[in-house]
Amino acid sequence: MNLKNLKEKQVMDVIDKILKNRDDVCKCNKCKLDIAAIALNNLKPKYVVTEKGSLYAKSNILDYQYDVDLIKEVTKAIEIVKEKPRHDETR
Template identity: 35%
Template structure:
């Protein structure tokens, strides 16, 4: 069984990070963003080859990607405001 929204969130996060160089890219911050974003959107699970095909087709749906983008942007703000690592982060000032 796989949640295909995880793939969408990871893709969207990488796209957002390309245009937002100020966000911390440490593994802990990126993982926190993914986990927070996934908790805010509906999962899309598949456990069979047919279900996998439908899930992959749905990944390209504009609304699915928009929902993922919104969740990632909110998660980025939350993680930037309260990072769980010890080093400095850049995106805390507005």
């Protein structure tokens, strides 16, 4: 197993769920990655290096406040990227 931040997948899952219901936000890969980077920079990372550590860490982050914080940071990041999407820089 490699060094892994468990929150990366969770943030991407939340982004996908929220953006599914938003027609006012770009859903291109670049914008989604920008949203993830902003949100992850504002959340405390949860790194693991073993499968046992991964299972233990996942059980510890299954609480209401964690979900609220995750959704709050992703929502804030979506609004930031919505106002200034960078995907136009590559076109």
